[in-house]
Amino acid sequence: MGNILNQIGIENYIFLSVVLFCIGIFGVLYRRNAIIVFMSIEIMLNAVNLLFVAFSTYHQDSQGQVFVFFSMAVAAAEVAVGLAILVSIFRNLGSISIDNLKNLKG
Numbered sequence: 001m002g003n004i005l006n007q008i009g010i011e012n013y014i015f016l017s018v019v020l021f022c023i024g025i026f027g028v029l030y031r032r033n034a035i036i037v038f039m040s041i042e043i044m045l046n047a048v049n050l051l052f053v054a055f056s057t058y059h060q061d062s063q064g065q066v067f068v069f070f071s072m073a074v075a076a077a078e079v080a081v082g083l084a085i086l087v088s089i090f091r092n093l094g095s096i097s098i099d100n101l102k103n104l105k106g
Contacts, residue, residue, distance in 0.1 A: 013054035020047035034089075034096040038082050045075055 020043055027040025049068045056064025090096050 017047045017051045
């Protein structure tokens with residue numbers, strides 16, 4: 001039994017990562033709901049993490065996987081802070097639409 005990367009091929013991982021990243025870009029650019037924008041950013045981050053793990057496995061080096069571990073820890077903290085900010089904005093404005101956030105400029 002060989003390496004799973006040899007069975008599937010790194011091209012498929014690259015293609016999946018590009019598709020996920022494009023979906024994330026589409027969500028950031030065309031959606032107006034802040035939660036969907038945050039989810040789209042997370043999809044983009046996961047696409048990059050998938051590439052790190054795929055290339056780390058391809059080169060038989062664990063540095064990419066360690067970087068993904070720390071990246072996921074930082075992403076979890078970022079989501080917690082982002083959702084706390086969104087809850088605060090929703091309590092004050094009654095909506096989390098990005099168009100309504102333009103009024104907060106000062």
